[in-house]
Amino acid sequence: MLDKNAIQFYDKDEKVWELKKKRVTDQRCNQSSHFVEGSFYGGRETMTIDRLKQSQLMSKEISDLIISHEKVAHVQLQNPLDxxxxxxIKSGYTAIPVxxxxxxxxxxxxxNEILDSILGLERLEIERxxxxxVETVMKKKIPRLKTDTTFxxxxxxxxxxxxxCIEDEEASFVGILTRSSILALVNRYFQQST
Structure with a gap:
């Protein structure tokens, strides 16, 4: 828990914010904690973030995490919105590559883009x-990475x-990298290192 004396206070006379710098003890993890540039960081969290930054994980290539294009639902430019x-709907995804x-x-x-395109003044114009x-309503500016991109x-x-979306050197679609696969790898790293 945070010590009552280690709080930020406002000096009304000088109208200046001050941060009382005092070492406090985080009783939950029995490690020393401290204030750094106006923010409170616990010893365990700072140590873990530093270890992640210095690990080989951050420089590893993403190729092992890519979901192959054969397994990814996608549509073509000329496909109708229906x-x-x-x-x-069938895939359960909220967005797919074009x-x-x-x-x-x-x-x-x-x-959302499909529904916005058929939204009339009083109803959804499903017949449209x-x-x-797809080409007329798709989002064109999307993130793309190459297969040799670092983690x-x-x-x-x-x-x-x-x-x-992941592309090869000739800009052909290779597959996708999901945020959940990235978080799963980070989670495995932290579980193994504790």
Whole structure:
């Protein structure tokens, strides 16, 4: 627990924030804890993050984590939205890659983008699903990585994306890297190192 004396307080006379720097003991893990640049860090968490940064895991290539293109649901640019929606519903995914005829990634399509495209003023215009192509509503700016990308780069990229499309040197679709596979590897690393 945090000591009552180790808190941030406001000096009204000088109108300056001060941080009282005092060593406190985290009684939960019996390790020394301290304030660093205005934030509280426990000894165990700081040590684990430092160990992760220094490990070989961060420089490892992502090739072992890639889900192969044969196992990934996807649609083509010319597919109608009703086909894309069917694929999304059957697969259980919220978004899938969009590929061209040369098997290159051109974007991704999600349930939200499909529903936004058929949203009328008073109702969903479902009859329009067959007339609109995937290419017209897909998201074109998506993250992409190469097969030899380091785990560190993949981890950073995955923060805001549930999956990342992986391409080879010729920009052909190889598969996807999911955020859950990245987190699973980090979890295994921490379980083995404790």
């Amino acid at each position: 086909h894309a929606l069917l694929i999304l 590929l061209d005829n040369d098997f290159r990634v051109r974007g991704q399509i999600s349930k 699903l067959h007339d609109i192509t 560190s780069k993949a981890l950073t990229t995955s923060i805001n994306h549930p999956f990342i």
